[in-house]
Amino acid sequence: MERKTPRVLVIIPAYNEEETIAGVIEDVRREMPRAGIVVVNDGSTDRTPRVVRQTGVELLEHPYNMGIGAAMQTGYKYAISRGFDIAVQVDADGQHRAGEIKRLIEPILDRNADVVVGSRFLGLGDYRPSFARGVAITIFSRIVSSILGARITDPSSGFRAAGRRAVWYLSRCYPDDYPEVEALVLLHKKGFAIMEVPVKMAERKGGRSSITAGRGVYYMVKVLLAIFVDLLKRVD
Amino acid sequence: MFRVISIVIAIVLFVMVIDFIRRGLLKEKYAVLWLAAIGAVGIFAVWRGLLDRVASWVGVAYPPSFLFLIGLVFILMILLHFSVVISILTERNKNLAQEVALLKARVDEMDKKGAAAGKEEG
Numbered sequence: 001m002e003r004k005t006p007r008v009l010v011i012i013p014a015y016n017e018e019e020t021i022a023g024v025i026e027d028v029r030r031e032m033p034r035a036g037i038v039v040v041n042d043g044s045t046d047r048t049p050r051v052v053r054q055t056g057v058e059l060l061e062h063p064y065n066m067g068i069g070a071a072m073q074t075g076y077k078y079a080i081s082r083g084f085d086i087a088v089q090v091d092a093d094g095q096h097r098a099g100e101i102k103r104l105i106e107p108i109l110d111r112n113a114d115v116v117v118g119s120r121f122l123g124l125g126d127y128r129p130s131f132a133r134g135v136a137i138t139i140f141s142r143i144v145s146s147i148l149g150a151r152i153t154d155p156s157s158g159f160r161a162a163g164r165r166a167v168w169y170l171s172r173c174y175p176d177d178y179p180e181v182e183a184l185v186l187l188h189k190k191g192f193a194i195m196e197v198p199v200k201m202a203e204r205k206g207g208r209s210s211i212t213a214g215r216g217v218y219y220m221v222k223v224l225l226a227i228f229v230d231l232l233k234r235v236d
Numbered sequence: 237m238f239r240v241i242s243i244v245i246a247i248v249l250f251v252m253v254i255d256f257i258r259r260g261l262l263k264e265k266y267a268v269l270w271l272a273a274i275g276a277v278g279i280f281a282v283w284r285g286l287l288d289r290v291a292s293w294v295g296v297a298y299p300p301s302f303l304f305l306i307g308l309v310f311i312l313m314i315l316l317h318f319s320v321v322i323s324i325l326t327e328r329n330k331n332l333a334q335e336v337a338l339l340k341a342r343v344d345e346m347d348k349k350g351a352a353a354g355k356e357e358g
Contacts (some may be wrong), residue, residue, distance in 0.1 A: 063331045063335045175266075177265060222264050225257075225264050225268070225271070226257075229264075233258050
């Protein structure tokens, strides 16, 4: 009996990325011709949904904006309902390069990991975050690394792949705000194997980063609190 | 005595808030203000010197009253936050209901087409 090839789904959460979404879709189609693609429109107010419809890619539309956590979770639910084996997150702003997706899913195919995170700090490319961002990333990296007992250098990277069991868990339980870091802690607590691979990301081409100074503080407070409480769940 | 009561209440509330988050009953974003309130009341209840100093600087003669004032101000902020959240939820609820209305119409339309096609074949 022939072994079934694992079906890969690329989830592209999108909020007002009309300038870059078409390019991202084309990039994914070219590099991963056999993978499924689904764009989750998180209540965009620009022409993003119209652009996506012109490409013919599957489109899920939220009636209102709920944030990237909810958008990815919708994608994970779609992955489960359609029987995909691996789900990959690719951001709509063009920073994630589809050519690197193969490197993300390889450890999952080899059964070495359940979740693979693409890190910008493992030697590929020369990404240098701004000072504030760098401080936040370092703090979270230290915390997550010590919790997981493994070196996680880029815990806030959204460029990641997850195997079926992890996708099922995430489809039921995924943080709404700034989910990337907390998700790693939750997955670790559930016993999933997490590892990083080096990737090189592109400069943000279109649009603007949504994290302002005030939101940055709220981000850190909220995530630190969430992680602290998530750890408590383990004690009993 | 009011200090002991305040500290006990602060501790109990803190444990409750953390436990609710842990059980998934309370989302972190709605807990932040509560924790700030508990923290503020807790600090001023424990650190009597600070309470006396700030109270007199603000012009409150009886320091324990200032503790009540702090609690009151935080409660007002939390209530205002609730009103904002309710407003957002109301708007989202309306959007969902409207989507449902439109989807029902499309489903009915699809049902009719399906029934019509069935009749032609049968």
